[in-house]
Amino acid sequence: MSKIDLAAGALPRRTAVRKWLLAALTTLTVALAGTWALLPASAQAEGGFTIDGTQLIDANGNPFIMRGSTHPDVWFQNEFDSIAEMSEFGANTVRVVLGSGERNWGVSTPERVAAIVAECKAQRVICVLENHDTTGYGEQEGAASLDQSVDFWEGLYDVLAGEEEYILVNIGNEPIGNTDAAQWTDATIAAIERMRSIGFEHTLVVDAPNWGQDWQYVMRDTAPEVAAADEDANTLFSIHMYGVFTDPQSVVDYFDAFEAMGLPLIVGEYGDAFGDQPVPWDTIQAEAEARGIGWIAWSYSGNSDSRLDQVLNFDPAQITGWGERVFHSENGVANTAERASVFGEDPDDPTTPDDPTTPDDPTTEPPEGDCTAEIAIVSDWGSGWQANVSVTADQDALSGWTLNWTWPGNQTVQSHWNTELSSSGASVTAGDVGWNGSIASGQTREVFGFIGTGTAAAPQVTCVGS
Known part of the structure; x- marks a missing residue:
């Protein structure tokens, strides 16, 4: 969603893909999902997040399940405290809206992105960086193509290289509208291949077409082909759940499809309503918790429709009903989020045992070391x-x-x-x-x-x- 469209998303780029594997896709589409999931660790990116079957794995080899919200940075650059505030609510992930310049809302510079990365690390949250300018390409006037989005990411390579432990790259938000949604597959493969050829070793997040909601099932049906195109076997699929997913069973069915293929899925955006239509947010949260699926709710604040704001006016003291559902419901952030293990033990976690040695105990005080x-x-x-x-x-x-x-x-x-x-x-x-x-x-x-x-x-x- 955007602050105008109520839609945000992510996009994939290109890596060199083996031609024999592409040829095999014509007959082995579903089977390739299993082949991709079984690729040896040496074929996957080292030193950062990786994919193991349906699971996102952090740099320490531990499963990581996203629980978080979205910071609309490109539109509200004076609201930098939002990242810390979401972390304080318990979020382990923050999706950050960036701009590549094709739309009128500005460009996220390397200096700004470096500051965002540093802030996410300081606040102990994993950053999912997304380019919002791709939203609705083919239908939305002025939207960037996925190839243009890769140009944007290439300009950020020096900032993001080496941050694979802390950053996922959501190549483009909702990169295809409803016009010729089938173009998504080739465009996404090309984007993934090019991202890898540039040198990106990050986990790449790819949003669905149909403004992120995949109601024509293009992403669902061609996901094995897209996954196989990533030479690092490190692509994560993202569905946005709004008006298409008003029936709880539709949520279950979509999750079932990716589980059956053995492919990784997150809910990259969702709300509790879409206009006047209720969205089964509780089903999304409960099913995601049962299956180990990550989710990122839209959005912290600043929406043109304040019903999608989790806090009003970027003030954490003004939490809304939607914010309560995101952060404090039975399967919400506070009750289910766990920090990524790359940050070590949480110093604010009351379950972390105290150091048995204290400065007041001369018999157990540790010796001074070089x-x-x-x-x-x-x-x-x-x-x-x-x-x-x-x-x-x-x-x-x-x-x-x-x-x-x-x-x-x-x-x-x-x-x-x-x-x-x-x-x-x-x-x-x-x-x-x-x-x-x-x-x-x-x-x-x-x-x-x-x-x-x-x-x-x-x-x-x-x-x-x-």
């Missing part, structure tokens, strides 16, 4: 750059650490995640946040990251452990 640390620059887009910081316990195990460094020039830290960080002039001090302080003897652990300004630099770091 440590070293290193800043590694992982991306540089000219006006900004991203670095990850690792700590090594050289001798004794660590239960905490403090780092200090001095910038060689005019560098600053614009934003950071998983650390308590402060600056005074060129001097920077960073410390652990509890859950990431423990490092075994001889172990090296990547502990936090930051976005820097100025010329990218990796100065020598002093590490003090405890």
Whole structure:
């Protein structure tokens, strides 16, 4: 949906696909779903999210089930706090609306996208980034094609490369309207192939045609062919459930179809109503919970039809009835969402056991240990750059650490995640946040990251452990 159309979505790109496999698709469409699901791990992207049958798997090898909402960033760039607010409600996923410039709502620049990625990581939520300009292509005047959308993603490659643990790329929102919906299959395959040829190793999310609702079943019927076209076997299908899905049985039947094919599916958007038609949101949530299917509700705030707002005026204190259903219902976010394991233990989780050693207990206080640390620059887009910081316990195990460094020039830290960080002039001090302080003897652990300004630099770091 968009703030005008009430529809948002995602799009896929291209990777090099084996020609013999494409030829086999004419006779093995359904069978290929099983073949794709059984591809060895070496054929799948490493270091980030992957697909195993119907399940999305995180970088640590653990299943990850999306539970979250949507932040309409390209339309409301002054509402950046929404990501933190959704995380506070318990969301483990935030879908972020971007723009590639074909429509009138603006362009999401590399600098803006880098800031979004950093904020999602700081708030411990997985980001699903989507290009909204593709919405209704072929029917909506001015909409971008999937190929144009891949151009947009190519311009963001330097920002997103290396973020496969934290980011999924939703290639284009609702990329085909109701006019010639069958074009979706070839366009989506081409987009996936091209994305892979560019070098994207992320999980790619592809939205259905028919404005995301697939009422002609193009995505459902050709999903095995599209899945087989991804040389990384790492494509996730997304259905949007609104007016086409007013009958609970229609939800069950669609979920059943993908389950039978052994292909991964999420509900990339849904509401509790579409105009005056009720949508069986409770069936969507209950069936998704029973089957391990992820969902992302539309949308946090800012809709032209406020009935789709989960909070009014981007104010979390003004939660709506729809917001209550998303965040607080029996199968809603608060009761079913689990953080991605790449973020480690949740420091705010009351079930996380306390450290048995305390500063007030001299008999159990851990010994002070030696440590070293290193800043590694992982991306540089000219006006900004991203670095990850690792700590090594050289001798004794660590239960905490403090780092200090001095910038060689005019560098600053614009934003950071998983650390308590402060600056005074060129001097920077960073410390652990509890859950990431423990490092075994001889172990090296990547502990936090930051976005820097100025010329990218990796100065020598002093590490003090405890």
